Amino acid sequence: MGAASCKNSKSSEQNQENANKKNITIGVFGLDYAGKTSTVKAIEGSPIKHAISTVSTNTSIVPYPVLTKRDEKSHEPIQIIDVSGRRQFREHSWPDYYDKIHGLIFVLDASEKKRIIENKQTLEDLLGNDKLRDKPILILANKQDLDGAIEDEKEIKRKLDIDQLKIKYKIEFCTAIKNNNKDDDSIRKGFSWLIRTIEANYSALNARVVNNAKGSNRSKPIGSKNDRKSDDSNSEDEPPTPPKRMIIPPYSKARTDFRPTNDSNKLPSINHAKNIPKPSSRDTHSEDDNDDDVNYNARVRARPVISPVDNDDYSYNRSSNQANTTKSNTLTKKKKVIGPASNANKDTSYKKSNDNEPKSYRVPYESLPEDDSWSSMKKTSKTNDTLPNLYSKSSITNDATKKYPSPLLRDIKPNSSSLTSKGSNYSDNDDDDSFSKRDKSKSTFPPKTRYDDDDDSYKKFSSSYSKNKPPFTPKKTTLGVYGADDDDDDKLNNKTNHRPFGSTPTKKLFKHDEEDEEGSDPFKKTSLKLTKTVDSDDDDKKKTSKSYLSSSDRLNFDNDYRRTTSKPPISPAITTKRSKDDDDDDDSPLPKPLSRSRFPNDNYLSTLSKPTNRLIADDDDDSYKKSPSPYSASKSLSTPKKPTSSTYGADNDDDDGKYNTKNTHRPFATTSTTKKLGRFDEEDEEDDDDKKKITKSYLSSSDRSNLDNDYRRTTTKPPLSPATTTKRSKDNDDDSPPSKSLNRSLSTYKSATTTKKGDDDDDDDDDDDYKSKSNSKPKVPLRFNDDDDLPSSSSKFGTRSKYDDDDDDNPSSFSKPTIRSKYGSDNRSSSPLRSTSISRKPDDKASLSSSKVNTRSNFEDDDDDRPPISSKSFNRSKHDDDNKSSSPLNPKSHSKFDDDDYPSLSSKLATQSPRLTARSKFTDDDYTSPSKKNSFPSRDDDYSGKGGLRSRIGNDDFDSNKGGFNSARVGSAATQRFRPNMNDDD
Ligand SMILES: Nc1nc2c(ncn2[C@@H]2O[C@H](COP(=O)(O)OP(=O)(O)OP(=O)(O)O)[C@@H](O)[C@H]2O)c(=O)[nH]1
Numbered sequence: 003m004g005a006a007s008c009k010n011s012k013s014s015e016q017n018q019e020n021a022n023k024k025n026i027t028i029g030v031f032g033l034d035y036a037g038k039t040s041t042v043k044a045i046e047g048s049p050i051k052h053a054i055s056t057v058s059t060n061t062s063i064v065p066y067p068v069l070t071k072r073d074e075k076s077h078e079p080i081q082i083i084d085v086s087g088r089r090q091f092r093e094h095s096w097p098d099y100y101d102k103i104h105g106l107i108f109v110l111d112a113s114e115k116k117r118i119i120e121n122k123q124t125l126e127d128l129l130g131n132d133k134l135r136d137k138p139i140l141i142l143a144n145k146q147d148l149d150g151a152i153e154d155e156k157e158i159k160r161k162l163d164i165d166q167l168k169i170k171y172k173i174e175f176c177t178a179i180k181n182n183n184k185d186d187d188s189i190r191k192g193f194s195w196l197i198r199t200i201e202a203n204y205s206a207l208n209a210r211v212v213n214n215a216k217g218s219n220r221s222k223p224i225g226s227k228n229d230r231k232s233d234d235s236n237s238e239d240e241p242p243t244p245p246k247r248m249i250i251p252p253y254s255k256a257r258t259d260f261r262p263t264n265d266s267n268k269l270p271s272i273n274h275a276k277n278i279p280k281p282s283s284r285d286t287h288s289e290d291d292n293d294d295d296v297n298y299n300a301r302v303r304a305r306p307v308i309s310p311v312d313n314d315d316y317s318y319n320r321s322s323n324q325a326n327t328t329k330s331n332t333l334t335k336k337k338k339v340i341g342p343a344s345n346a347n348k349d350t351s352y353k354k355s356n357d358n359e360p361k362s363y364r365v366p367y368e369s370l371p372e373d374d375s376w377s378s379m380k381k382t383s384k385t386n387d388t389l390p391n392l393y394s395k396s397s398i399t400n401d402a403t404k405k406y407p408s409p410l411l412r413d414i415k416p417n418s419s420s421l422t423s424k425g426s427n428y429s430d431n432d433d434d435d436s437f438s439k440r441d442k443s444k445s446t447f448p449p450k451t452r453y454d455d456d457d458d459s460y461k462k463f464s465s466s467y468s469k470n471k472p473p474f475t476p477k478k479t480t481l482g483v484y485g486a487d488d489d490d491d492d493k494l495n496n497k498t499n500h501r502p503f504g505s506t507p508t509k510k511l512f513k514h515d516e517e518d519e520e521g522s523d524p525f526k527k528t529s530l531k532l533t534k535t536v537d538s539d540d541d542d543k544k545k546t547s548k549s550y551l552s553s554s555d556r557l558n559f560d561n562d563y564r565r566t567t568s569k570p571p572i573s574p575a576i577t578t579k580r581s582k583d584d585d586d587d588d589d590s591p592l593p594k595p596l597s598r599s600r601f602p603n604d605n606y607l608s609t610l611s612k613p614t615n616r617l618i619a620d621d622d623d624d625s626y627k628k629s630p631s632p633y634s635a636s637k638s639l640s641t642p643k644k645p646t647s648s649t650y651g652a653d654n655d656d657d658d659g660k661y662n663t664k665n666t667h668r669p670f671a672t673t674s675t676t677k678k679l680g681r682f683d684e685e686d687e688e689d690d691d692d693k694k695k696i697t698k699s700y701l702s703s704s705d706r707s708n709l710d711n712d713y714r715r716t717t718t719k720p721p722l723s724p725a726t727t728t729k730r731s732k733d734n735d736d737d738s739p740p741s742k743s744l745n746r747s748l749s750t751y752k753s754a755t756t757t758k759k760g761d762d763d764d765d766d767d768d769d770d771d772y773k774s775k776s777n778s779k780p781k782v783p784l785r786f787n788d789d790d791d792l793p794s795s796s797s798k799f800g801t802r803s804k805y806d807d808d809d810d811d812n813p814s815s816f817s818k819p820t821i822r823s824k825y826g827s828d829n830r831s832s833s834p835l836r837s838t839s840i841s842r843k844p845d846d847k848a849s850l851s852s853s854k855v856n857t858r859s860n861f862e863d864d865d866d867d868r869p870p871i872s873s874k875s876f877n878r879s880k881h882d883d884d885n886k887s888s889s890p891l892n893p894k895s896h897s898k899f900d901d902d903d904y905p906s907l908s909s910k911l912a913t914q915s916p917r918l919t920a921r922s923k924f925t926d927d928d929y930t931s932p933s934k935k936n937s938f939p940s941r942d943d944d945y946s947g948k949g950g951l952r953s954r955i956g957n958d959d960f961d962s963n964k965g966g967f968n969s970a971r972v973g974s975a976a977t978q979r980f981r982p983n984m985n986d987d988d
């Protein structure tokens with residue numbers, strides 16, 4: 003009896019423990035380059051010095067920040083979803099995770115004041131989303147180590163307009179990266195707060211998560227083993243089935259079907275470029291997608307990339323956007339591209355793609371360790387998450403679910419937990435404290451942190467928890483282990499010292515696009531693959547990362563590509579140029595002075611100097627000119643984005659109901675974490691119009707970049723003469739009807755000008771830029787006024803205009819036009835040289851990916867992001883983008899997140915040499931003067947950019963960074979170089 007009772011009590015105790023276990027999922031959001039990934043690494047206990055831009059989504063499992071071993075037992079590890087901050091991801095991928103997370107972390111680059119408005123809007127969108135309503139949020143003002151970083155909490159609150167935020171939030175000032183052995187404990191402190199807060203409200207929060215999961219057809223909580231298992235089997239053997247509920251956006255009808263019904267679990271989420279073969283879909287996701295107009299030919303030939311999922315997402319977004327915002331312009335086109343052909347063949351295509359793909363690629367996918375037990379998690383494997391891509395039908399801003407009034411306005415339900423009642427959850431309570439602490443720590447750097455105590459252990463630990471997907475199962479919730487007291491942080495920290503957040507290897511799912519041009523079937527080219535990479539060592543990772551981070555490394559990659567390329571570069575000039583850029587070019591007799599990454603614009607100059615323009619050579623040029631721009635239509639459809647929180651309706655409490663409903667309509671569909679846009683069917687080539695559409699819609703920056711790469715390989719034709727390019731740009735001005743987009747852009751320009759007249763400072767900049775382009779004058783745009791005082795013109799274009807200020811901050815860039823132009827064009831120019839014929843070697847990437855760093859993104863960035871140099875694309879990006887933003891018809895249509903905003907630098911530079919020049923100058927400065935920001939140049943305001951032209955310009959820089967450079971970002975270091983120091987201006 004005694005034994006039995008003891009046993010019973012023990013089992014009951016275990017049951018209780020299990021019941022108490024909470025599966026918590028945290029989403030990490032923020033603009034690109036904010037430091038999200040770095041933050042996650044820090045939470046994992048393995049801070050890194052250089053992070054690589056995330057292409058899709060990474061899922062990490064970190065140990066619960068426990069105080070005691072018992073706590074450890076009683077808690078499930080925490081799943082952290084690290085998403086890409088790129089605009090397209092923000093719009094299309096982020097919403098997929100909103101209903102799966104219990105809380106979120108918003109990371110912003112506090113040193114990048116130029117993007118503060120963008121941060122504000124992004125945060126606003128997040129908090130305004132019904133799915134995130136009342137979910138606690140930790141706001142991390144990152145990069146405090148950089149000069150000019152906002153250190154004042156009040157200032158942050160004011161700039162982010164969260165003073166009145168009713169939800170539970172906390173602001174922490176942190177430095178996510180390793181900073182000279184100075185550990186910043188604020189991240190973990192904030193994280194602990196977040197977890198505690200979630201636990202305090204776990205029942206309600208988890209109910210929403212679970213309900214949402216159930217609501218979806220494949221409703222299964224994230225990490226559900228069984229589900230994943232079944233899903234996997236399906237994914238392997240069965241063709242994807244269309245999502246049950248599809249919203250067909252006007253332009254993307256054909257495509258919508260195409261999305262696989264796989265569960266998020268089953269579908270691989272894509273992460274870092276390292277796992278993805280060069281031609282991979284990353285491009286599609288790149289922010290630069292806006293430049294879709296870019297060469298259709300290049301795309302089709304060089305690299306068909308498409309993920310059905312992505313397309314679908316876009317379509318979804320688009321539909322939603324149409325209702326509310328202007329964001330989804332390019333997306334629709336993309337859908338078209340994929341369209342019918344894809345539908346017809348989709349099932350078979352999938353299979354084909356799988357069959358055709360190299361086994362090596364398939365293996366990782368098959369071997370997805372979904373069922374890995376916890377022990378397996380401890381393996382040092384690093385995998386990208388398999389997080390599900392839910393169908394996000396709404397963009398961040400446009401989410402249909404956003405019915406609720408701005409979080410700022412709404413009240414929060416009282417939390418049952420003591421914590422809540424205590425109010426500790428609210429940032430106010432902790433803010434001062436934390437802030438003061440932070441200051442202290444700052445002054446007394448390095449502050450003592452648990453890292454300090456147990457660096458070794460924690461480091462070791464970091465990888466131990468990696469798991470592809472945690473076997474999360476919703477369990478009965480109880481009050482958080484943590485007391486109401488927020489002060490637990492210290493304890494937690496202490497604890498954590500001994501038990502640092504284990505890093506979790508992430509599974510990386512990616513779609514592998516075969517470059518088989520043979521296959522007309524787009525699907526054929528696209529395949530979803532799950533790659534599991536095993537990271538043995540943090541050190542190794544670091545090493546790898548370092549190796550890749552350098553621009554030279556990128557160059558190497560490029561070189562590798564080139565080597566792979568069967569065709570030699572066409573023009574010696576180009577070769578020279580290239581050789582210059584690429585350190586690795588053994589073949590090139592020329593010296594390797596600078597890394598391309600550093601001087602993105604080099605190509606540009608070279609291009610100019612070169613007689614021929616690749617774009618011209620393209621067969622599609624004519625068509626492109628003639629082709630109507632579907633884009634414009636889509637744009638016209640787009641509606642101005644909701645500007646502020648005020649827009650949000652009154653607070654609704656129906657979350658659950660809505661949630662469920664939503665879920666029903668939006669089942670977890672997707673799989674691949676990464677959504678990739680841009681899919682090219684060779685069949686499409688037949689139709690010029692289609693081509694055009696496709697090009698526009700699909701040419702994300704990444705795609706463009708890819709195209710570029712492909713281009714280089716394949717392109718046999720020399721680039722057009724600079725004169726031609728210039729002419730083109732001029733033509734645009736002249737109202738020459740090259741394309742609707744151009745016309746539009748033109749009109750936009752005009753309208754912008756008209757509207758702006760008198761606003762030389764802000765809006766005129768755009769015009770100036772435009773003019774300058776045509777004139778080839780590197781004129782420094784007036785637009786670069788400081789931030790916040792945007793003139794009315796800015797308002798026209800939306801919030802972005804506000805960011806114009808930032809640009810102004812970088813006047814120096816203009817002063818250095820020459821340099822910039824020089825470097826800016828590198829990517830492009832090089833691209834044409836490359837011949838498409840060379841199929842990308844997955845191996846290349848694989849090899850790269852082998853580096854445990856998040857190199858994947860790097861690779862993709864490098865190769866893929868490079869936009870093709872086609873003049874079309876340039877013109878288009880420029881004009882289209884501008885048009886959108888500045889279109890008089892849709893004055894506000896320009897959503898801050900428009901893809902256009904991220905036109906590929908190269909594209910713009912190519913065609914708009916004059917403008918580019920000005921731009922380039924700007925960019926160059928940024929690039930050239932990284933010193934301003936400790937080699938962490940802040941990004942241009944371009945993002946935020948003035949709504950209209952200006953933003954584009956700025957964006958262009960960005961794009962170049964992302965598309966060209968970003969894509970090229972091999973390592974964070976390289977990235978840093980690329981990133982313009984806009985902050986410096988401030
Ligand atoms: N100086 C400094 N640099 C940082 C800090 N945190 C991140 N970085 C750098 O900023 C760059 C971007 O960091 P990531 O962690 O990749 O940023 P992210 O938000 O994940 O960016 P995406 O994945 O592109 O969305 C990298 O070069 C990092 O090394 C910081 O606290 N201080």
Ligand SMILES: [Mg+2]
Binds near residue numbers: 054056086
């Ligand atoms: Mg990242």
